[in-house]
Amino acid sequence: MSNSTENVDFINFTSFTNDLNVTNDSYVGNVTTTVTLFETYSKELLYFAAVACIVFVFIGVPGNFVTIVALLKSPRLRNATSAFIINLCVADGLYCAFTLPLAASTFIHRAWIYSDFLCMIFPLFRYSNAAVSLFTVIAITVNRYVIIVHPKSYTKIYTKVSISVIIALIWLISFAMLAPTAFGVWGKFAFNPEVGTCSMISVNGKSSKTFIYIMAFFLPSLVFVFCYSRIFWIVRKSERKLKAGRGLKKKEKGTNFKLNCFGKKTEKSESERKKKQSKDLKLLKVILVIFLAFVICYFPVIFVKIFKKEKNFPALNILGYLGAYCTACINPIIYVIMSREYRRAYKELFICINKVNSVSETRTTRP
Numbered sequence: 001m002s003n004s005t006e007n008v009d010f011i012n013f014t015s016f017t018n019d020l021n022v023t024n025d026s027y028v029g030n031v032t033t034t035v036t037l038f039e040t041y042s043k044e045l046l047y048f049a050a051v052a053c054i055v056f057v058f059i060g061v062p063g064n065f066v067t068i069v070a071l072l073k074s075p076r077l078r079n080a081t082s083a084f085i086i087n088l089c090v091a092d093g094l095y096c097a098f099t100l101p102l103a104a105s106t107f108i109h110r111a112w113i114y115s116d117f118l119c120m121i122f123p124l125f126r127y128s129n130a131a132v133s134l135f136t137v138i139a140i141t142v143n144r145y146v147i148i149v150h151p152k153s154y155t156k157i158y159t160k161v162s163i164s165v166i167i168a169l170i171w172l173i174s175f176a177m178l179a180p181t182a183f184g185v186w187g188k189f190a191f192n193p194e195v196g197t198c199s200m201i202s203v204n205g206k207s208s209k210t211f212i213y214i215m216a217f218f219l220p221s222l223v224f225v226f227c228y229s230r231i232f233w234i235v236r237k238s239e240r241k242l243k244a245g246r247g248l249k250k251k252e253k254g255t256n257f258k259l260n261c262f263g264k265k266t267e268k269s270e271s272e273r274k275k276k277q278s279k280d281l282k283l284l285k286v287i288l289v290i291f292l293a294f295v296i297c298y299f300p301v302i303f304v305k306i307f308k309k310e311k312n313f314p315a316l317n318i319l320g321y322l323g324a325y326c327t328a329c330i331n332p333i334i335y336v337i338m339s340r341e342y343r344r345a346y347k348e349l350f351i352c353i354n355k356v357n358s359v360s361e362t363r364t365t366r367p
Contacts, residue, residue, distance in 0.1 A: 053104035060096030060329030064089040074345040091132035119198040131174035297323035
């Protein structure tokens with residue numbers, strides 16, 4: 001009876017390895033096998049993907065680190081939005097430092113050459129870091145929505161305690177979403193030769209992968225559409241009121257030339273309010289560009305994973321991976337290009353570093 005069972009297992013194992021064209025390292029039970037990945041992919045395409053991953057590491061790790069330090073050092077940028085952006089940079093920095101080197105290695109070797117345990121940890125951290133980034137961008141959007149649409153409630157809602165709780169919940173929910181997969185209840189994290197990496201695979205025909213990819217795309221899209229449409233409507237409404245008020249003032253000036261201090265104060269307060277609103281809208285544009293970059297970068301991978309087109313469109317599959325990886329290093333670039341306040345924070349940081357270096361050099365050169 002035992003011999004027949006062993007023969008059946010051997011036949012099943014042989015057919016499994018034949019189907020996968022065994023040549024590179026992978027693991028099946030206690031037996032080490034080697035599985036060729038990306039067989040239909042050209043060397044040039046895979047080397048391009050590996051080089052892109054390495055470039056993202058060298059941009060993303062220092063870029064996110066510098067942004068964190070610059071925001072912490074700048075007294076003007078100590079607010080709820082900056083706290084969320086720091087959280088975003090922490091998640092993106094960890095993603096660049098941990099996920100991208102392993103991804104580059106997989107593209108170069110056409111195989112997963114590491115342990116089963118790391119094969120489980122790799123997708124867990126990859127998906128959780130992406131979820132943290134996603135939820136943080138949503139939190140920033142809602143924050144901007146509240147400050148523009150409900151400015152009187154802003155200070156009550158965003159206190160130091162509430163901001164800390166929101167950030168803690170972002171990390172907790174991100175990992176909690178993946179807990180069923182991590183424990184093998186709803187799919188599991190393991191090596192998947194079909195997609196060429198360690199990822200979510202089905203267990204008894206069940207996997208959370210499609211659900212998570214759909215949620216990752218449609219949930220933030222809904223939040224952004226709602227918040228931005230409301231903000232746009234409120235801003236347009238306030239602009240109309242402002243124009244109507246100016247028209248009324250002109251009429252009053254035409255009939256009555258009396259000016260008092262109260263009128264001057266009102267004009268000043270209105271200009272200050274308009275200046276503050278303009279500042280908020282500029283920051284809102286930065287967040288909008290971050291979201292649009294997220295949608296553009298994630299769309300190829302969402303399309304490929306939902307419709308399972310990895311084999312049919314190899315270039316699109318690689319583009320999907322690189323797009324998802326790019327989101328972890330692109331945000332600091334957006335801040336530098338679009339926000340004058342963030343550029344100033346970076347400049348102040350480097351000026352401070354240069355001053356410290358010059359002082360230390362002066363001290364060492366003194367006799």
